[in-house]
Structure formats: C-alpha cells, structure tokens
Amino acid sequence: MKNVRNLLIATTFLAASSVAFAQSTSSGTVVVTPGASTTTTTTTTPGATSTPGLANPTAGATPKMDASGSAGASASGSAGASTSNDPFVQKRSSDKASKDEYKAEKKAAKTKMKEEKREAKAEMKAEKKASTAARNEALATPTK
Numbered sequence: 001m002k003n004v005r006n007l008l009i010a011t012t013f014l015a016a017s018s019v020a021f022a023q024s025t026s027s028g029t030v031v032v033t034p035g036a037s038t039t040t041t042t043t044t045t046p047g048a049t050s051t052p053g054l055a056n057p058t059a060g061a062t063p064k065m066d067a068s069g070s071a072g073a074s075a076s077g078s079a080g081a082s083t084s085n086d087p088f089v090q091k092r093s094s095d096k097a098s099k100d101e102y103k104a105e106k107k108a109a110k111t112k113m114k115e116e117k118r119e120a121k122a123e124m125k126a127e128k129k130a131s132t133a134a135r136n137e138a139l140a141t142p143t144k
Contacts, residue, residue, distance in 0.1 A: 084090060 084093075
C-alpha cells in the first residue's frame with residue numbers, strides 16, 4: 001500500500017512540475033489537434049487574455065473536417081489520408097485496405113461456395129430421381 005501511495009505522489013508531482021515547466025518556458029502555445037498531422041504555434045503577448053484550453057479564442061471549439069471526414073486542420077487545404085505522417089492515420093488506412101481486401105475475398109469464396117452447393121444439390125436431385133425411378137420400376141415388375 002505504501003508503494004502505491006509513493007507511486008501516486010510521484011506521478012502527481014511529475015505531472016504538476018511538467019505543466020508548470022511548460023507554462024513558464026515559452027510565451028508561445030503549441031496546439032495539437034487530435035487526428036491532425038500538423039501543429040499550430042501561436043504567440044501571445046504578455047497581458048493578453050485568452051480562454052484556458054484554447055490557443056486562439058476566436059477559433060471555434062469544433063475542429064474542422066477535411067475531405068476524408070476525419071477531424072483535423074490541414075495546412076494546404078485538403079490532405080489525403082494516405083499522405084499523412086501520423087502513424088495512427090496510416091494504420092487506420094492500412095487496416096481499412098486489408099479489411100476491404102478480406103471482405104472481397106470472403107465474398108468471392110461465399111459466391112463460389114454457393115455455386116458449388118447449387119451444383120451439388122442439382123446432382124443430388126438427379127441421383128435421387130434416378131434412384132426413385134429404378135425403385136419404382138423394380139416394384140412395378142411382378143416377381144414370379
């Protein structure tokens with residue numbers, strides 16, 4: 001229990017000191033938007049008031065949506081998801097590509113399986129019909 005308490009105290013101290021250090025080292029504020037690969041740096045003048053948590057108080061609280069539908073600001077207007085340097089975006093796009101490939105393979109296999117099942121069913125019906133005809137013919141002939 002003492003180790004857990006010491007660990008919590010240490011992490012709290014570390015978090016508080018890093019926040020205090022980040023606030024006192026520069027007059028600029030770095031804003032990182034989730035899902036975006038670019039960061040925006042804005043400088044504030046001493047004595048200027050700003051909303052806590054927002055680097056630019058005139059900017060809306062909602063992030064801009066780009067052409068792919070993901071949130072994030074892009075410097076050149078519209079940046080495709082495949083050209084992003086963000087490893088999470090790259091992973092998401094590669095996962096989507098592999099998922100689409102898997103779905104296409106699964107659909108082709110399912111179509112092939114349905115065709116084979118249809119052929120097997122037709123063959124089974126033909127065999128059953130021939131067997132029924134042979135049985136009926138055998139029953140129709142009198143045995144002496």
